[in-house]
Amino acid sequence: MNISWTPVRTVIVLAMCGTALVTTGAAASGQTPPAAREDVNAAGTAHATLRPGDDFFAWANKDWLAKTTIPEDRSRWGAMDNLAEDTNQRIVKLIEGVDSNKKAGPEARKVADYYNAYMDESAIEARGTAPLKPLLAQVGAIKDKAGLMRALGASVRADVDPLNNTHFATENIFGVWISPGLHDPAHNWPYLLQGGLGMPDRAYYLDNNERMAGLRSQYQKHIAAMLKLAGYAATDADADARAAKIFALEVDIANTHGTRADSADVLKADNTWTRKDFAANAPGLDWDAFFKAARLGGQEKFIVWHPSAVKGEAALVDKIDLATWKDYLAFHTINRMANVLPKAFVDQRFAFYGKALSGTPQQSMRWKRALGATNEAMDEAVGKLYVAKYFPAENKAQLQKMVANIVAAFGKRVDKLDWMAPATRAQAKEKLKTLYVGVGYPDRWKSYAGLKVDAKDAFGNALRAEAFHTDQEFAKLHAKPDRTDWSMPPQLVNAVNLPLQNALNFPAAILQPPFFDPKAPDAVNYGAIGAIIGHEISHSFDDQGSQFDAQGRLRDWWTKEDMEHFKAASRKLVEQYNAYKPYPDLAVNGQLTLSENLADLAGLEASYDAYRAAAGKNASAESDRQFFTGYAQSWRTKAREAAERRGILTDGHAPPQYRTATVRNLDAWYKAFDVQPGQALYLPPDERVRVW
DSSP states (O other): OBSOOOSSOOBTTBTTTTOOOOOOOOOTTSSOOHHHHHHBOTTOOBOTTOOTTTOHHHHHTHHHHHHOOOOTTOSEEEHHHHHHHHHHHHHHHHHHHHTTOTTOOHHHHHHHHHHHHHHOHHHHHHHTTTTTHHHHHHHHTOOSHHHHHHHHHHTOBSOOBTTTSOBOOBSSSEEEEEEEOSSOTTSEEEEEEEBOOSSSSTHHHHOOSHHHHHHHHHHHHHHHHHHHHTTSSSSHHHHHHHHHHHHHHHHHHHHHSOOHHHHTOHHHHOOEEEHHHHHHHSTTSOHHHHHHHTTOTTOOEEEESOHHHHHHHHHHHHHSOHHHHHHHHHHHHHHHHGGGSOHHHHHHHHIIIIIIHHOOOSOOOHHHHHHHHHHHHSHHHHHHHHHHHHOOHHHHHHHHHHHHHHHHHHHHHHHTOTTSOHHHHHHHHHHHHHOEEEEESOSSOOOOTTOOOOTTOHHHHHHHHHHHHHHHHHHGGGSOOOTTOOSSOTTOSOOEEETTTTEEEEEGGGSSTTTOOTTSOHHHHIIIIIHHHHHHHHGGGSTTGGGBOTTSOBOOOSOHHHHHHHHHHHHHHHHHHHTOOSBTTBOOOTTTTHHHHHHHHHHHHHHHHHHHHHHGGGOOHHHHHHHHHHHHHHTOEEEOHHHHHHHHHHOSSOOHHHHHGGGGGOHHHHHHHTOOTTSTTOOOGGGSOOOO
16 A cells, blocks of 8 residues: 555556656546636646635646646656656666776675666667577477466466555466465465456456557557567468467456456455365366466465456466467567567567557656666665665654654544544554554665676576565565565655555655655645655555554454444545546546545645644644645646556556545645635535544
């Protein structure tokens, strides 16, 4: 559960590199407010006549919206993207400096070698498809279904995380996540999640509308193009025929997948299967052979997050002919490795995933992609370089003080809840008391001593890094859980709540302007980074986090009456967000985004209380306006329609303009900006959602 609005798998170089947002503002009805429609042009420029109560996002960000254009290599651009870009520029200079630094250690040397290998385009072009051929030869050598079982098992990677980074699916047939057990926080468990799709979500295969039909057609052409580039299909007709069968198989897989809303429901994911259960519950796949090839043969119990997909995909292994499965594996091998192959592969991948899916006109410069790959492979090694140079101790101390103030403010809000029973309140206070908050960087760094990096082998580096990461994760199955483990590296512009650890991470990269500025007024900092801190704290008590106790165990610690009250208040927030409709044919999904919307609301309220308590007699109407404006400006964003649509369908975060609109539920916002009935965002007091 993190703060970023990102519909694609997070690439560490930039928390939200594939996301989007063009429209500005929303009325209670879900349409653009009348004043905003009149005062905001197609480029998102807001005029001075727009009132805060009509469209607070557009009003607070009018100057930025007027002068900002989305870079050609981006599907979106906002405060987080800008900050990530600045951070990336700093990191690249640090990496490039390793070559001339005789005192650089072996880990820093590996980082530089990984980056340099990716940057060496001439070497990659010279090698052509030679690095790919052994992998395709392994696919070609599959002679029977027994061999297919082993190949599918060997493809499994630790590349999903359904709770902390919303990675619900993988391009491999299944993905594995290693984390403390839902009911057993003292031990790490393997979680099995759905996978196997080349497009972002089942909706792209199954939704019956013109836009999705067009994307499906383009995806089939992409499959065929990749097969031809790799020499896996001799003619256009052969490539098209194979692509059609691969796509048909993915449609079958999509039909087995759970929806994004179902994936976010922890109770639906609470399925413990023994090894014997797999054969009984999901026939069609030789599970013993599969788990042995996946190096999970010694595991007796799993948590199956998506039982329908595990059952359905296992049946498809038996049902679909071997030739189609082999072509499927070949395509996904090519597709997964395309970015470390010659330029023709890179360009073809971008043509579909960048232009078609996200509406991004231009591919990022090579150094940005090289940094993204290096971050993905050696995230904390890069982070160690970054914090040594750019995260001073005094910033960490100031942030820790803010965290303590906001935790205390949240605790006081809990104390004042007249609807909460004493027993529930005591459990909530225990969660706050035992909460681990990581600020800046981990207490202990990962080691990359076992990762082999060759400065002349980008393809091999990518394969080895992928396997090394999975090995690191699988090793946790033989170690006790550590609640101080981080799930995000320090250079990521993001933040996260880890419910199974009852812990928070605030990476160093987000702890800088415009989110945190040591020189800015406290009110602005509490409105920006304070709201983010509050957001992550409150995730411990949202519709998902509230299901975990202080030890991270999935357990109902609420009284029946308290939970009924909480759910009723949550339903009001679902209805509020369902009404937001950025396009005539597409509305925000209030249920899918509920966790994040609850966290936005409760986090903003707690941060406001903390700011007021810290300011004491110095608090004023002006500082209140600074607080709320700081919040709105932290969400300033523009994006392209294709990417915004993608986010609305697949992401658990609402688009930023609607996240800004949560202010309409706080009485203090109305007073600060004199918001009156008749203005588009106005809600009568009894319609304002109040949860915490």
